[in-house]
Amino acid sequence: MTGKEDEFWEKGSFAETVGSDDMKKKMRTFGMKHDEEMNFACNKCKKNISAHNNDWHGGMCDDCFNATHFPEEQHAHVKTPKKL
Numbered sequence: 001m002t003g004k005e006d007e008f009w010e011k012g013s014f015a016e017t018v019g020s021d022d023m024k025k026k027m028r029t030f031g032m033k034h035d036e037e038m039n040f041a042c043n044k045c046k047k048n049i050s051a052h053n054n055d056w057h058g059g060m061c062d063d064c065f066n067a068t069h070f071p072e073e074q075h076a077h078v079k080t081p082k083k084l
Contacts, residue, residue, distance in 0.1 A: 016058070025055075026055045026056065028051075029055045029056065030052070032051060033052070034052055034053060036051065037050055042059070042060050042061040042064055043059040043060055044061075044068070045064055
């Protein structure tokens with residue numbers, strides 16, 4: 001690949017395949033904020049996560065998602081403070 005085609009595969013991208021039935025369910029949460037419908041738990045750390053993160057971030061909180069898929073960028077992200 002050359003030129004513009006390479007841009008799609010550059011670092012900093014996350015993509016997963018979704019079937020048409022699953023897409024209909026997931027699209028409801030696509031535009032949600034990261035603090036709406038906090039009815040799920042992160043697959044890694046068990047912190048409460050939103051319906052959006054459950055559907056669009058691999059079932060992970062933002063910190064675990066970024067550490068898993070963008071570890072080279074972790075120095076650029078400020079970790080979410082944990083509640084005491």
